[in-house]
Amino acid sequence: MFVIKIINSFRNNLYLMKDEDIERPHAMKVRQGIQDAMTYSLPDKQFSEKTIDLVEIDIALDNLGWNFNNYKILNLTDIHLGQWINPKYLDSLIDYVNTLNIDLITLTGDYFSYNIYDYEECLENSLKKLTAEDGKFGILGNHDHWMNADRIREIFKNSDVIDLSNDVYTLKKGEDCLNLCGVDSYTVCADNLDKVIAKMPKNIPSILLAHEPDFASESSQTGLFDLQISGHSHGGQFIIPGVETTPFRGPNSTKYPVGLYQVRDMLQYTSKGLGTNSFRVRINCKPEVTIITLKTNKKRKITIE
Ligand SMILES: [Fe+2]
Secondary structure, three states, X not given: OHHHHHHHHHHHHHHOOOHHHHHOHHHHHHHHHHHHHHHHHOOOOOOOHHHOEEEEEEEEEOOOOHHHOOEEEEEEOOOOEOOOOOHHHHHHHHHHHOOOOOOEEXXXXXXXXXXXXXXXXXXXXXXXXXXXXXXXXXXOOHHHHHHOHHHXXXXXXXXXXXXXOOEEEEEEEOOEEEEEEXXXXXXXXXXXXXXXXXXXXXXXXXXXXXXXXXXXXHHHHHOOOOEEEEOOOHHHHEOOOOOOOOXXXXXXXXXXXXXXXXXXXXXXXXXXXXXXOOOOOOEOXXXXXXXXXXXXXXXXXXXXX
């Protein structure tokens, strides 16, 4: 435990950027230097299906209409483009994702690490290629705010990603509805749940996108969300075999760092994400693509003539 505490402290204090660092150009330069050193000193990562963990989970919701039964949501998160996931890898991954027959795509933040200028065009081109029947929806993570939130929102716009930062989009199928909601990054205090709640049509099933998983402690208190989908933790970049959790837990991912949790009446799903932040290494923790298949617990009305 002592060793883990030391490693955690090293990560948190030396490598993970803190809010105040945004005002410190020197601190930013150091982190960009670390990113470049890792990127250029290690061989490029090549995409193949074997390099990712395609996690498929079924989530049953009590009030989900039958028109949304078997509805497939694919989540991508924490791309951190340019650090471990290079533009060519992302492009190939997106070609693969496009073959998976998905209804809707969600993106839960941290598209970059500490360098946006070399990768912004690549991200835009890749996101433009992503396709799903009912569209693509995104929120921002802490790194996106530290880099350039306006530029990322512009990339969303240019690539037809609907920005769900503190916003709601209600999907309709026949007479059934499903709220897809999003909050902006909690780490940088950009979250505004009150705004989301004010916009939400009530008494219909609701899914919340929140970059930081521990936001579930707050969102679950409202009793309004059935499921929250998050990233941010990268699964600690190390999963203990057999236990399927991680000892390495950064700020805002200490309670719900990886996988599925019940938080009050809400389910919380935390993806291991795709990229890396500080160390360019993942041990027993492959980049994750998540497919959530919604199931209804509603009884179907059968008309007997
Ligand atoms: Fe993050």
